[in-house]
Amino acid sequence: MKLVVVSAGLSAPSSSRILADRLTQAVTSQVAGADVEVTVVELRDLAVEIAHNLVTGFPGPALKEALDAVAGADGLIAVSPVFSASYSGLFKSFFDVLDKDALTGKPVLVGATGGTPRHSLVLEHAMRPLFAHLRAVVVPTAVYAASQDWGAEGLEQRVERAGGELARLMTGLAAARPAPVEWGDAVVPFERQLAALRT
Numbered sequence: 001m002k003l004v005v006v007s008a009g010l011s012a013p014s015s016s017r018i019l020a021d022r023l024t025q026a027v028t029s030q031v032a033g034a035d036v037e038v039t040v041v042e043l044r045d046l047a048v049e050i051a052h053n054l055v056t057g058f059p060g061p062a063l064k065e066a067l068d069a070v071a072g073a074d075g076l077i078a079v080s081p082v083f084s085a086s087y088s089g090l091f092k093s094f095f096d097v098l099d100k101d102a103l104t105g106k107p108v109l110v111g112a113t114g115g116t117p118r119h120s121l122v123l124e125h126a127m128r129p130l131f132a133h134l135r136a137v138v139v140p141t142a143v144y145a146a147s148q149d150w151g152a153e154g155l156e157q158r159v160e161r162a163g164g165e166l167a168r169l170m171t172g173l174a175a176a177r178p179a180p181v182e183w184g185d186a187v188v189p190f191e192r193q194l195a196a197l198r199t
Contacts, residue, residue: 001031001034001035001036001037001074001075001170001171002036002037002039002069002072002073002074002075003024003027003028003036003037003038003039003073003074003075003076003077003170004038004039004040004041004069004070004073004075004076004077005020005021005023005024005038005039005040005041005076005077005078005079006020006041006043006070006076006077006078006079006091006094007020007040007041007042007043007079008043008044008079008080008081008087008088008090008091008094009042009044009079009081009113010044010081010088010090012044014044014081014113015081015113015145015147015150016079016080016081016111016112016113017042017079018150019079019111019113019143019145019159020040020077020079020111022156022159023077023079023109023111023143023159023162023163023166024038024040024077025163026159026160026162026163026164026167027075027077027109027163027166027167027170028167029163030160030163030164030167030168031167031170031171032167032171034171039069039073041066041069041070043090043091043094044090045062046062046063046066046094047090048060049062049063050063050090050093050094050097051093053097054093054096054097059097063097066094067097067098067099067102070098070102070103071098071099071102073106074106074107074170075106075107075108075109075166075169075170076103076106076107076108076109076136077108077109077111077166078091078108078109078110078111078127078131079110079111079112079113080111080112080113080127081112081113081114082112082113082114082115082119082122085119085122085126086122086126087112087122087126087127087130092130095130095134098134100134101135102134103131103134103135103136104134104135104136105135105136105137106136106137107136107137107138107139107166107169107170108131108136108137108138108139108166109138109139109141109142109143109162109163109165109166110123110127110128110131110138110142110143111123111142111143111144111145111162112127112142112143112144112145113144113145113146114144114145114146114147115146115147116146116147117144117146117148117149119144119146120144120146122144123142123143123144124142127142128142137169139162139165139166139169140165141158141161141162141165142162143155143158143159143162
């Protein structure tokens with residue numbers, strides 16, 4: 001099972017990456033009966049390639065690898081810092097160059113970080129609509145962490161709840177995925193149907 005984590009933090013270390021790591025741990029610890037392969041995409045490292053892609057329409061090798069990872073994921077965690085009461089331009093630009101069908105039906109957990117609790121609604125008025133437009137399945141609990149939330153009561157519970165929601169969605173979708181059809185399996189039922197029509 002593949003989990004891809006997209007972090008749009010600009011500093012190193014960044015609070016967005018710290019939140020992304022905590023969400024990742026919450027998901028992987030709650031996925032039942034499956035190994036989870038985690039890929040982290042740091043958008044800070046892809047900024048130049050993202051800008052080139054917006055202008056030329058062609059991704060560089062590192063960006064293509066990241067885009068392919070997101071498209072092939074069973075679940076996605078996406079975390080952005082808040083700039084001007086919304087997600088960052090780098091965050092939006094990455095999802096602008098992603099194939100328009102890459103997230104269709106894919107479970108996504110969204111998170112954001114900021115300096116004040118007053119920006120917590122960015123999750124509902126900006127991030128959730130973005131992923132709804134991309135036809136992703138956004139888990140009910142989104143996680144916002146303001147500066148004073150770190151180490152305070154409540155953040156860890158929200159992280160665990162959101163992680164559990166994504167883990168259950170990922171596990172459910174993996175279980176519902178049909179098994180690969182073998183050639184013999186496809187032919188025999190058809191032959192039986194043909195024989196039944198002849199009688």
